[in-house]
Amino acid sequence: MELTILLFLLGGLFLGWSLGANDAANVFGTAVGTRMVNFRTAAIICSIFVILGAVISGAGTTETLGKLGAINALPGAFACCVAAGFSVYLMTKSGLPVSTTQAIVGAIIGWNIFTGSSIDFGVLTTIFATWIICPILAGLISIGIYIGLKKFIAASKIHLLRLDAYTRAALLLAGAFGAYSLGANNIANVMGVFVNISPFTDINVSNFFIITSVQQLFLIGGLAIAVGVFTYSKKVMFTVGNDLLKLSPLSAFVIVLSHSIVLFLFASQGISSFLTSLNLPAIPLVPVSSSQAIVGGVIGIGFLKGGKEVKWSVAGKISIGWVVLPIITMIIAMFILYILTYMFNLNVVF
Template sequence: MESFATDLDVLREIVGAWIFSPILSGFFAVILYFIFKKRLNKAKIHLLHLDFYTRWGLLIVGAFGAYSLGANNIANVMGVFTGIMEIPNYDLGFLTFTGAQQLFLLGGIAISVGVVTYSKRVMLTVGSNIMDISPIGAFIVVLASSTTLFVFASSNLKDFLIMLNLPSLPLVPVSSSQAVVGAVLGLGLAKGGRNINFKLLGKIGVGWILTPITAALISFILLFFMQNVFIRSVI
């Protein structure tokens, strides 16, 4: 029976990205906050015009956020299947879906269902329970977190940085929730650290630690039952 060893180098990259992504997102949020603060104070835009620009800005960065989420987090949903399943191409005549594209489509639908059904409480936690966020603050948070997801998913950006002999980030899936929370925390610290619910942040941090541990335990238990109860070879 063929055995598969864990690639510790890849695992280290994933764990490193898991730790670094909220820090990077918070850094982006701090930079964006001071840029927009300086620009808005200097521009003195009328309140109604500012509201109009903010609404359109939120729509644009929201679309960018959805794109970055799909580009990065689809690996969390369907990435494990790409190397073990051979799915034939599906030909519609005018359009052909490869096996990988079919998996991506299924994963995208699953993410959409999750957004519609169970995302409200999570959104309320991030959007108001950690700290009160203004519309412009929301723009900064979404842009910072989306940029973080994008830099961990863009092969073109990685190749460009390598061409310039600059350090590049690994192309690994990172947590969108960690990126958003990091951006919210960065924004709050840039504003002086007032009104940040650090108690809730502590609970979120514990959740970040317990999530992979819980997933590993569940995976171990399922593997044990498959191999010892159902006598099924998994690997």
């Protein structure tokens, strides 16, 4: 592999690190914030399952993102990743749970504008629509699960301590599922722009199975996410777990589960094909925002409890972050593309 290719890939790895630091924090944020799972355990499980999700099921959303802007030159992909990674880093630094999804979409639009490529407004509308649907859906799912779970617990009369142990185990399982879904849904943000220009070749492992070039790309992206989880996600975990609403361990579990379900729904090619086979409208395979899913879940539980305990100022701050992030990323991306084109004489589009 050429050194320049590796250098450009670093942009994607930087974005992967940002995703680990911010989005992955959402998955275990409520569990760590409520002190039900310690950070180290959360980080280990999160890393393993993000990588598995990315490598095994990451292809679906990548296709959709590719439709939005088929970035066909490594410097262009590099610019988009660095812009997205940098803006997510800025938000992470201020403890705001934003999403690499919003950032990378902003960056791709920036690339489209800069290079004069056409924007597929159909895809863009679908992506924007899912950003609205995603938190609402997560909120509704969390309300449904919470009500059902409360009834079940009241009827089963489980001892407080046993309930605590079950909740811990459930949080770990839901977190693992969430991390897998995040890897599957969001790896497109990190490595999607490199798919068309992957520097890897397929590896045949003893004629047993083939690790495709895309899977290799997703594997190193997954590893970058894992590094982000370990090095920088703690602060966001506590914001998600404590600042927005004082959560009980049970609520924490419900929120992680509803978040994971939403992410899985928008990443599962299987469910989408199944719905199509039943002549039902297919779920668009779109990289949704894990932050929006988590915040939607938290606010859903808050509503169920009367809405008084939700810190709306924090919710407002997070929402503003969601609107501002794609715009900032778009501007930063265009700025980097400008520098690469006119100062380094690199082709950002073919």
